[in-house]
Amino acid sequence: MAASPIRVAIVGCGAIALEHLAFLAPSPLVEVVGVCDASPAAADFARSKVPGARAYRDLTAMLEAERPTVVHVLTPPHTHPALAAQCAEAGCHVICEKPAAGTLGELDAMLATADGNGTWLMESQNYRYNQPVLDLVAAIGSGRVGEVREVDVMISLDLVSGRFGDLNLTGPGVNLPGGAVHDMLPHMAYLFLMLSGAETSADRDPVQVYGRLWNASGNVRVGFDQVDALVVSGAVRGRLRLASDLAPDAMRLVVRGTAGSAETDIWHPYLRVEGGANVGKRIAVEHLVSGSRLAWSAFTDLRDKVMQFGSYHGMTRMLDDTYSRLADGAAVPISRAQMRDTAALVDAIVALGGAS
Amino acid sequence: MKVLVTGAGGFLGTAVVRAARRAGHEVIALVRPAARLSGAPWDDDGVTLVRGDLRQRGPWTGELAGAEAVVHLAATPSGDLPSQFQATVLGTEQLLDALDHADGLQLRRFVHVSTFSVYDYAAVPAGTPIDEDSPLESQLDRRDAYAVTKTIQERLVRDWALRAGTPLVVVRPGAVYGPGADWDHGVTMRLPGGLGLVFGPRSRTKFVHVDDVAAALVSALTAERAAGRTINVIDDDPPTYLQYAKRCRAAGADVPRLIPVPWSLVKLFGGLVAQFDRRVAGGRAKLPEFAARRRQDAQWKPFVYPNAVARDVLGWRPGRTLDDGVAEMVAAGKQRNR
Numbered sequence: 151m152a153a154s155p156i157r158v159a160i161v162g163c164g165a166i167a168l169e170h171l172a173f174l175a176p177s178p179l180v181e182v183v184g185v186c187d188a189s190p191a192a193a194d195f196a197r198s199k200v201p202g203a204r205a206y207r208d209l210t211a212m213l214e215a216e217r218p219t220v221v222h223v224l225t226p227p228h229t230h231p232a233l234a235a236q237c238a239e240a241g242c243h244v245i246c247e248k249p250a251a252g253t254l255g256e257l258d259a260m261l262a263t264a265d266g267n268g269t270w271l272m273e274s275q276n277y278r279y280n281q282p283v284l285d286l287v288a289a290i291g292s293g294r295v296g297e298v299r300e301v302d303v304m305i306s307l308d309l310v311s312g313r314f315g316d317l318n319l320t321g322p323g324v325n326l327p328g329g330a331v332h333d334m335l336p337h338m339a340y341l342f343l344m345l346s347g348a349e350t351s352a353d354r355d356p357v358q359v360y361g362r363l364w365n366a367s368g369n370v371r372v373g374f375d376q377v378d379a380l381v382v383s384g385a386v387r388g389r390l391r392l393a394s395d396l397a398p399d400a401m402r403l404v405v406r407g408t409a410g411s412a413e414t415d416i417w418h419p420y421l422r423v424e425g426g427a428n429v430g431k432r433i434a435v436e437h438l439v440s441g442s443r444l445a446w447s448a449f450t451d452l453r454d455k456v457m458q459f460g461s462y463h464g465m466t467r468m469l470d471d472t473y474s475r476l477a478d479g480a481a482v483p484i485s486r487a488q489m490r491d492t493a494a495l496v497d498a499i500v501a502l503g504g505a506s
Numbered sequence: 507m508k509v510l511v512t513g514a515g516g517f518l519g520t521a522v523v524r525a526a527r528r529a530g531h532e533v534i535a536l537v538r539p540a541a542r543l544s545g546a547p548w549d550d551d552g553v554t555l556v557r558g559d560l561r562q563r564g565p566w567t568g569e570l571a572g573a574e575a576v577v578h579l580a581a582t583p584s585g586d587l588p589s590q591f592q593a594t595v596l597g598t599e600q601l602l603d604a605l606d607h608a609d610g611l612q613l614r615r616f617v618h619v620s621t622f623s624v625y626d627y628a629a630v631p632a633g634t635p636i637d638e639d640s641p642l643e644s645q646l647d648r649r650d651a652y653a654v655t656k657t658i659q660e661r662l663v664r665d666w667a668l669r670a671g672t673p674l675v676v677v678r679p680g681a682v683y684g685p686g687a688d689w690d691h692g693v694t695m696r697l698p699g700g701l702g703l704v705f706g707p708r709s710r711t712k713f714v715h716v717d718d719v720a721a722a723l724v725s726a727l728t729a730e731r732a733a734g735r736t737i738n739v740i741d742d743d744p745p746t747y748l749q750y751a752k753r754c755r756a757a758g759a760d761v762p763r764l765i766p767v768p769w770s771l772v773k774l775f776g777g778l779v780a781q782f783d784r785r786v787a788g789g790r791a792k793l794p795e796f797a798a799r800r801r802q803d804a805q806w807k808p809f810v811y812p813n814a815v816a817r818d819v820l821g822w823r824p825g826r827t828l829d830d831g832v833a834e835m836v837a838a839g840k841q842r843n844r
Contacts, residue, residue, distance in 0.1 A: 165588030191599045191662060195591065313589065317540040318559040458792045 153477055155181040159216055159242075161209050161233055162224035163187035163196035166247055170222050171199045173466040179473040184216040209233060213240040220245060220476070227333070228325035231256050234271060235263045243270040243482070245472065248336040252326045253500075254493040261486060272472065272482040273489045275340045279464035279471070282414035285421045286345060286405055289412040294423055296409025301345045301388035303338045303403055306396035315369040322373055328500040329373020331363065331392055337401075338390045339495040340488065345405050346386040349491055355384035357495055363503035367394060379499050390499065401461075417461050419454070420447035507614065508532045508572050509727060512560065512601060513579035515541040517686050518619070518679075521720035522577055523547045529724050534573055536566060536580070560597030567604040575615045575727050576605070581659065587651040594655040595662065602666045613672045615733065617726045618663045620678045622712050622738070623653040627803035632769075635810045638678075638736045648800040673733035675726040679719045680712030680740035680811065684831065685838030687716070691761045692751035694796060694806075702762035705796065706769040706806030707748035714740045715826040725820040732819050740811045741824050747806070753828060757836040769806055776802045 158180045160167055167185075174182050182200040186209050187193040193205035206212035213221075213236070221237040223230055223246040231251055234244045244264065250273035251257035257273075264271040277283055290298060309315060309330040314323030326332040343349040348357065361379035365372065375394040380387060401416040410425015422440050454460070471483045509526050513519040515537035524547045526533050532552050537543060539557045547553055558566025560580050578601065582593035605611060626641045646654045660676060667674035683689055692711070693702040722739040726732050745753065748766055755761035776799040783791040795801045816822045 164592075165586075168588070189596055189599055191595050191658065192591075195595070195658065313592075318538040319562050320539075320564065456791050456793065457787055458790055 155179060156220060156473060156476060157181055157183050157216065157218045158220045158222065159184035159186065159203075159212055159218035160196065160222040160224055161186040161212070161237075162222075162226075162247075163189070163192040164224065167196055167222075167224045168199070169462045169465050170224060170469070171196060172462070173469040174222075175200045177470070177473065179470070179477055180220075183218055184212040186212045209236060213237065213242065218242055220473075223247065226325065228252060231260055234260050238264045238267045238269045238271065241267060241269060243272075243476065245272050245274060245469070245482075247274050249273075249326065249332060249493075249496065250336075250489065251493060252332075254490065254497050257489060257493045261489075270476075270482045271489075272484050273336070273492070274465070274468065275336065275484050275488070275492070276462065276465040276468045277337050277341060277416055278344060278484070279467035280416055280419075280461065281463070282416050282419040282421065283341065283344075283403070283464070286403060286412050286414055289421075289423050290345065290347075290405060290407070294410050294425060295405055295407030295412050296425070298345065298347055298386055298405055298407045300404070300406040301342050301386065302406075303341050303388065303390050304400070305334060305338065305392040305402075306398065306400045307334065307392065307394065308397070308399070309333075309372050309375045309392075309394045310367045310369045315367070315372045315375070317369070317371065319371065321371070323371040324373065326373075328363065328377075328496070328503060329365070329375070330371075330394075331374040331377050332496070332500065334392055335377075335496045335499055336492050338392070339499070340492045341403060342381055342388050342390060343383075343488070343491050343495065345403065346383055346388060348383040348386065349488055351384075357498065358382045359495070359498040359502065361390075361499075361502050363499060374503055377499060377502070379502060381495070418451055420444050420451075507574045507727060508534065510534045510536065510570060510573035510576045511579065512536045512576070513581065515543055516579065517684070518682055518716055518719060519579045520547070521684070521716045522579065522723050523553060525717070525720040525724045526577075526727075527552050529727075531724070531727070534569060536560075536569075560600050561592055563600060563604070567608070570604055570608040571611055573608075573611065573613065575613060575617070577617045577619065577723050577727070578663065579619045581619075581656065583652050585651070587654065590651045590655045591658075595658050598659050598662050602662065606670065613670075615673045615675065615727055616663070616667055617675045617677060617723055618660065619723065620660045620676050620736075621652070621656045622678055622680050622740075623649070623804065624657045624660060624678065625804075627807055627809070628800050630809065632808050633810070635812050636738075637812050638738055638815055645800060648798070649804065650795070650801060653804070675729075675732045675734075676736045677719075677723055677726055678736065678738050679722075680714045680738070680744065682716050682719050683713050683835060684716030685835050686842075688754070688759070688835055688839055689713075689750075691754035691759050692747045693762065693764070694747075694767070696762055697765075700762045702751075702764055703767050704747050704751055704764050705767050705772045705802075706808065707764075707766035708746050709769055709806050709808040710746055710811060711744045711750055712740055712811060713744045713750065713828075714824065715831040718822075718824045718826055721825065722816055722820055722822045725822055729820045735815070735819055737816050737819060738811070738813060739816050739822070740813050741828070742813065744811060745828055750828075750832075753832045754836060757829075757833045759836045759839065769808055772796075772802055772806055773799075 182203045185196040186206040197205045220243045314330040363377045366376045379390045404413040412423045509531045514535035556569040626643045629641045694705040695703045779797045780799045
């Protein structure tokens with residue numbers, strides 16, 4: 151007999167909730183029993199995607215009435231620690247949007263609360279599951295790039311003209327120490343740690359961070375809108391850059407190693423892998439293959455956009471993996487160590503802002 | 507009457523503030539904090555400027571107490587669904603909550619500005635009228651973010667008015683044109699080589715001039731028989747897409763060489779795409795307006811658009827001829843491009 155679906159609730163019914171619901175609504179692994187938001191209209195809209203759920207304005211009321219097994223915390227980041235603690239104390243596992251916490255210290259406190267209540271806390275690190283990232287991992291695993299020496303994560307994203315920098319609103323756009331940039335730092339950190347091999351290395355060197363975090367626009371709500379960090383972990387180094395004044399939007403990943411390089415873009419996927427043992431003889435073929443892949447990606451990108459296979463497809467895969475494991479009584483797929491390493495690297499990058 | 511106008515700094519809002527002042531009303535003009543406003547009508551003593559954003563509670567909520575009526579225009583017509591939802595739906599929710607809590611507020615009327623986008627164009631046969639009794643969209647997930655959010659917004663306002671006992675008039679303007687809103691001169695798609703496609707060239711547009719909409723909204727504040735009514739506001743004889751494009755060109759607008767694409771072909775194309783979507787993509791494809799059947803219907807399917815209710819209940823008459831309106835709009839566009 152199939153196991154009963156896991157009872158799930160969400161708190162926070164904004165934009166990211168729609169991405170979580172895209173997996174939760176049709177999944178046979180879960181039953182969404184409650185949606186909660188301070189705005190009844192937002193909660194009603196979320197409920198329209200999961201007709202069996204009930205809408206709430208108050209988290210306490212939802213937890214008491216619905217007794218969910220898992221709660222997705224999808225509210226603004228500065229509210230995560232308190233809400234995650236409340237859910238853990240109610241005996242619920244928590245899947246928390248990134249950044250789960252503003253600092254490593256906050257994250258440790260959240261993990262301690264989860265431990266104390268025998269529940270899981272997992273930060274959403276959805277890009278780990280995106281196909282372009284998995285393609286890079288495969289290229290690294292195949293040995294085509296040799297030993298990884300450089301991992302660059304370069305983001306062009308206008309944080310100023312969107313809601314983070316909207317001067318019609320008051321208060322900070324993102325209420326975290328790293329300002330608007332902080333919203334993207336977890337992605338940059340875990341992708342570096344993942345692709346560099348640092349997170350799987352048992353005896354890795356401590357990560358060192360140099361660079362600058364600053365406000366280039368003068369917009370008071372964004373806090374910081376640019377970062378350029380050099381990150382070094384043993385023999386591997388990388389540039390983690392986010393620029394708000396470049397177009398078009400892009401999230402480029404480049405991995406360079408002792409034998410070759412591989413690159414992609416998470417938001418406009420393509421894969422370019424170059425290098426090999428005998429570059430001199432094979433270089434013409436490599437260029438042809440690489441160029442053909444690039445041209446083909448123009449078609450696949452358009453197809454994926456029409457088919458709504460967007461950059462959040464990793465979210466669907468991550469949640470599917472998570473709930474499959476929970477159904478089997480296993481641990482969540484993103485480990486405590488991965489979350490802590492990510493938060494520690496983010497802390498180090500945020501500290502650059504104090505030196506600007 | 508003292509009238510609160512939300513979205514007062516926008517294209518239609520500014521015209522409503524002017525029209526309300528001409529009708530002798532005092533105006534509380536709620537404008538976004540970052541809006542740059544100068545000259546008329548903002549320097550008028552009868553206009554109290556209140557800066558605030560409906561998406562966020564703030565001091566603006568304390569400025570509502572004296573209002574006797576509301577014209578609710580605030581909405582965001584562009585951007586993705588979450589940003590339109592936040593501004594149009596959550597903003598309205600905040601406004602209604604603030605009105606509920608305003609000290610001693612006794613509204614004599616609430617005029618809500620809805621849109622023709624809420625109708626279900628697929629459910630109405632071609633060539634027949636779209637009027638106030640036409641069905642509302644039943645498949646919102648097949649429409650754009652504007653139709654989705656304006657439909658939810660209208661429901662919110664109707665529920666609130668019923669609960670609060672406030673006399674409500676829902677005005678649904680057509681496509682509002684005027685200086686600053688030219689609807690790309692009726693051209694569906696610009697092509698290389700100075701060519702432009704005009705879909706549904708013989709279908710009527712839903713055009714109505716911005717000043718005429720403003721006049722209708724101000725009439726709705728006081729017209730005795732308007733309370734509880736839904737009223738479409740559209741020109742007497744709106745031009746077809748091809749006529750509009752040609753008039754814009756005659757007025758000096760940059761209109762390319764026009765290639766009319768009959769409605770039958772547009773519909774055939776949309777039907778083929780829909781078949782492909784159903785059979786190959788499992789109905790999941792996200793399509794642009796020109797290829798998505800329900801959105802094609804909303805835009806180019808031929809209908810008749812009566813305005814008898816507006817004429818009867820509001821005593822409203824369109825005051826601007828198409829030639830005058832287009833000439834003014836094109837001249838303003840050229841001025842901006844200089």
